[in-house]
Structures are given as structure tokens and as C-alpha cells.
Amino acid sequence: MELTDGDLIARVLVDDDQHAFGELVRRHQSSVRGLLRQLTRTDVAIADDLAQETFLRAYKNIRSFRGEARFSTWLYRIAYNCFRENARRRKEFVGIDEEQLQSEHDPQVADPALRHDLMYALSLLSLHERSAILLCCQNGLSHEEAARVLDIPLGTVKTNVLRGREKLKRSLAAWGPD
Amino acid sequence: MDEKQQEDSLDRQLREAAPYIDDEGFTARVLQQLPPPRRGRDSLRAVILLGITLLASALAYVLSDGGRFLVVAMARLTALPTLWLLALAFGSGFFFMAGGVVVALSKASEPRP
Numbered sequence: 001m002e003l004t005d006g007d008l009i010a011r012v013l014v015d016d017d018q019h020a021f022g023e024l025v026r027r028h029q030s031s032v033r034g035l036l037r038q039l040t041r042t043d044v045a046i047a048d049d050l051a052q053e054t055f056l057r058a059y060k061n062i063r064s065f066r067g068e069a070r071f072s073t074w075l076y077r078i079a080y081n082c083f084r085e086n087a088r089r090r091k092e093f094v095g096i097d098e099e100q101l102q103s104e105h106d107p108q109v110a111d112p113a114l115r116h117d118l119m120y121a122l123s124l125l126s127l128h129e130r131s132a133i134l135l136c137c138q139n140g141l142s143h144e145e146a147a148r149v150l151d152i153p154l155g156t157v158k159t160n161v162l163r164g165r166e167k168l169k170r171s172l173a174a175w176g177p178d
Numbered sequence: 179m180d181e182k183q184q185e186d187s188l189d190r191q192l193r194e195a196a197p198y199i200d201d202e203g204f205t206a207r208v209l210q211q212l213p214p215p216r217r218g219r220d221s222l223r224a225v226i227l228l229g230i231t232l233l234a235s236a237l238a239y240v241l242s243d244g245g246r247f248l249v250v251a252m253a254r255l256t257a258l259p260t261l262w263l264l265a266l267a268f269g270s271g272f273f274f275m276a277g278g279v280v281v282a283l284s285k286a287s288e289p290r291p
Contacts, residue, residue, distance in 0.1 A: 022205055022208075025209070029201055030198050030200075034199055037199075048204065052204075052207060055208045056208065056211055118191050119196075122192070137188065137192050138189075138192040138193055165185060165188060
């Protein structure tokens with residue numbers, strides 16, 4: 001019988017069982033790396049570094065996980081914090097901010113082959129809309145869970161999901177079928 | 179297609195557009211970076227703490243003339259007026275209850291790593 005996340009976490013807590021933690025990493029690496037790749041706009045190297053940082057922090061702080069939320073939700077929260085800290089550092093040291101990144105993805109200058117890509121449409125959304133859409137629509141979190149992950153009010157999450165969906169629909173409709 | 183169906187379709191497309199990412203050594207890299215298991219460190223810490231506690235107890239016993247200060251303190255306590263004793267009991271009870279409440283409140287919200 002396959003062990004649940006809760007069983008594996010108990011093994012990590014009681015025996016400091018790193019194999020059990022390895023199983024948790026194996027189970028959740030795809031969704032965490034996928035989320036970070038979307039947040040960093042498919043910068044795979046940075047996203048994977050942040051994913052490693054996410055799991056290291058999760059291991060060091062696993063005693064603070066009390067099982068009130070799903071383990072994956074807790075991981076998304078750590079991942080989002082890692083992403084925000086990295087974005088802040090980049091802004092401070094390199095001077096890259098969200099607006100600049102936005103302009104780098106101008107649909108007028110982008111590869112036309114990417115125009116019909118839903119993920120590309122997603123990358124055109126603002127960071128807050130993109131985060132809300134990724135968590136709620138792609139990863140299946142409730143609005144309440146997303147609000148906890150993003151540390152913003154519930155109403156703001158709902159607004160961002162609504163706006164994000166509208167923009168995605170508009171982008172896809174404007175590009176039209178081949 | 180109505181609004182709800184459109185949303186469901188969009189959500190499905192989003193889920194399908196995010197394929198499973200193969201591990202490709204990712205888990206191994208994370209495990210390599212983990213700090214060493216703390217079992218060894220914990221038992222060493224327990225031995226040190228126990229040793230220090232025993233040493234301090236023996237020292238206190240010898241220096242206090244066989245724990246005579248405790249007998250003296252108890253005798254002084256019994257000599258206190260009843261009202262003072264009650265105030266002392268309530269005061270210490272309140273102090274520990276407030277401490278417990280503060281600790282419980284600080285642990286109420288899931289800490290952010």
C-alpha cells in the first residue's frame with residue numbers, strides 16, 4: 001500500500017527519514033517546478049534553482065507544517081515566497097522588474113509560432129493574475145487556498161482569476177484557430 | 179457554449195498544457211543538499227544537557243547545606259498571612275495562564291518558512 005503524504009511527513013518528523021522526504025520530493029517536484037517555470041516565464045534554470053530552494057526550506061521547516069492545509073498547498077506557498085524573494089533580488093541587483101519583463105513579451109514581436117500557445121497567452125498576464133490562474137485553474141486550488149499561498153485577500157484572488165480568465169479568452173479568441 | 183462550459187474548457191486546456199516534468203535527477207540533487215540527519219546531534223545534545231543538569235544539582239545540594247534553604251523557604255511561606263498566600267497563588271496562576279495563551283496564539287497561524 002502506498003504511503004500518504006502524512007505518513008511520509010511523520011517519518012521525516014520522527015526519524016528524520018531522508019528517504020521519506022525524497023519520496024515527497026519525487027511526488028511533488030513536477031507541480032512545483034511547473035508552477036515556478038510559469039512564474040519565471042519558462043526560465044528553466046532559475047525555476048529549478050528555486051524549486052531546489054523550495055524543497056530545502058520545506059525540509060528545514062517541516063516541523064512548522066501542522067497539516068491544516070494540504071502538503072502541496074504548503075509547498076506552493078514556500079515556492080511562491082522563493083520566487084518573490086528572487087524577483088526582488090533581481091530587481092535590486094540587475095534592475096529587472098515586472099514591467100520590463102512584460103515588455104519583453106510583447107505579442108507583436110514574439111515568435112508567431114508561439115502566438116497560439118495557451119501558455120504563451122498565460123505569460124502575457126500580469127504576475128498577480130498569472131499566479132492566481134496557475135494556482136486555481138491549473139493546480140486546482142480553491143480561492144481560499146490560493147489566498148493563503150499568495151498572502152493576499154480572498155476578494156483579490158477572485159478578481160485576479162476573473163480578469164485573468166477574461167484576458168486569456170480574449171487572447172485566444174483574437175488569435176483564432178489555424 | 180455558456181460561460182461555465184467555457185471556463186471548464188479553459189481550465190482543462192491549462193491543465194493539459196502543463197505536462198508532467200520528469201525528475202531527471204532533481205530529487206537526488208535536493209537530497210544531496212539536505213543537512214545531515216539530526217539523530218546523532220540530538221543524542222549528543224541530550225547527553226550534554228543531562229550531564230550539566232546532574233552537575234548543577236549536585237553543586238546546589240552541596241552549597242546549600244543539604245538543601246536547607248528549601249526548608250527555610252517553606253517555613254517562611256507558611257508564616258505568611260492567608261490573604262498574601264491567596265494573592266501569590268492567583269498571581270502565579272495568572273502568570274502561567276497568560277504565558278500559555280501567548281504561546282498558543284503565536285502557534286495559531288501556520289508560520290511562513
